[in-house]
Amino acid sequence: MLTDSFKEIIMLTKIPPEQIVIRPPVEAYSVLIPVTGGCSWNKCKFCGTYKGIYGVTQDYAIRPLENVKKDIDKYAENNYHGFPVFLAGGNPTSAPTDYLAEIIKYLRVKLRNVQRVSCYAKSLDILRKPDKDLKILAEAGLDIVYMGLESGSNKILRIMKKGTNAESMIKAGKKILNAGIKLSLYIILGLGSYEYSEEHVKETARVLTEINPTIFRFRTLNIMPGTPLWDEWKSGEFKLLSPVENLKEERDIIANLGENVTSQVFNDHISNYCAIESSNIKEDREMFIKTLDSYINDPRIQNLPRKNLTRM
Numbered sequence: 001m002l003t004d005s006f007k008e009i010i011m012l013t014k015i016p017p018e019q020i021v022i023r024p025p026v027e028a029y030s031v032l033i034p035v036t037g038g039c040s041w042n043k044c045k046f047c048g049t050y051k052g053i054y055g056v057t058q059d060y061a062i063r064p065l066e067n068v069k070k071d072i073d074k075y076a077e078n079n080y081h082g083f084p085v086f087l088a089g090g091n092p093t094s095a096p097t098d099y100l101a102e103i104i105k106y107l108r109v110k111l112r113n114v115q116r117v118s119c120y121a122k123s124l125d126i127l128r129k130p131d132k133d134l135k136i137l138a139e140a141g142l143d144i145v146y147m148g149l150e151s152g153s154n155k156i157l158r159i160m161k162k163g164t165n166a167e168s169m170i171k172a173g174k175k176i177l178n179a180g181i182k183l184s185l186y187i188i189l190g191l192g193s194y195e196y197s198e199e200h201v202k203e204t205a206r207v208l209t210e211i212n213p214t215i216f217r218f219r220t221l222n223i224m225p226g227t228p229l230w231d232e233w234k235s236g237e238f239k240l241l242s243p244v245e246n247l248k249e250e251r252d253i254i255a256n257l258g259e260n261v262t263s264q265v266f267n268d269h270i271s272n273y274c275a276i277e278s279s280n281i282k283e284d285r286e287m288f289i290k291t292l293d294s295y296i297n298d299p300r301i302q303n304l305p306r307k308n309l310t311r312m
């Protein structure tokens with residue numbers, strides 16, 4: 001158990017941009033190359049990634065190109081060929097297009113048989129780039145970006161200080177796909193609490209239908225100490241949905257999707273209450289809903305207490 005004073009010391013430890021704080025679970029066995037540090041926005045109420053929840057803080061920065069290349073050289077010298085590569089950092093797509101294209105091309109020359117190149121992306125960074133820049137990145141070999149949609153509801157996005165809205169998400173998502181880059185979106189179940197649960201479902205399904213992303217992934221809201229949402233939860237102002245309510249939100253989002261949606265769907269996170277996945281939700285929709293209903297109707301799940309995970 002950490003004492004408060006020790007917590008304070010480690011909370012204040014600022015780490016440089018070359019140290020990686022998080023990566024998607026699907027990139028667990030990838031070569032991780034830090035490109036940016038921190039997050040240029042860093043205001044979302046539910047997110048403490050760069051604000052100390054892992055015992056460190058990190059300022060937003062773009063790493064010097066030469067340093068990124070040196071990291072790639074080291075991986076090449078150590079024979080890290082044939083792996084996927086994740087360009088790490090909260091928002092590498094905030095970096096200039098030439099800089100990113102050079103990194104991607106360089107790593108694809110130095111590392112043989114790279115399976116996939118990916119990074120996180122923010123909608124506003126994507127909107128700032130002209131379509132031709134996104135094409136340049138696709139041609140350089142950027143295969144897929146991971147973007148936090150979180151919710152399709154403007155109300156929830158505003159309350160959570162996401163710094164963007166549903167229409168921007170739709171525009172950015174379409175720009176990415178039109179450029180030939182795959183898109184994986186994250187959705188946070190429970191983000192609207194009980195009050196906006198219905199709106200969360202309806203609007204998230206609407207935005208997913210508009211975009212038809214390559215993949216979308218569910219995460220369940222857990223509230224981290226040190227985030228603004230933690231204080232609201234502790235004071236009773238914000239309520240966490242029960243396990244069964246989270247599952248209902250997921251079922252209803254799937255049920256409200258338009259017929260055109262052919263995305264892959266994953267529940268590939270420790271926060272989720274089920275692990276169902278689909279390689280094409282258009283084909284699997286009925287199975288998906290039936291499976292979720294079997295969870296929802298199970299008294300063991302109905303009586304499952306809600307735990308808030310603070311380490312993931």
Ligand code: SF4
Pocket residue numbers: 039040041042043044047048049090122148162
């Ligand atoms: S959720 Fe993403 S955009 Fe929001 S503060 Fe965290 S890293 Fe930044």
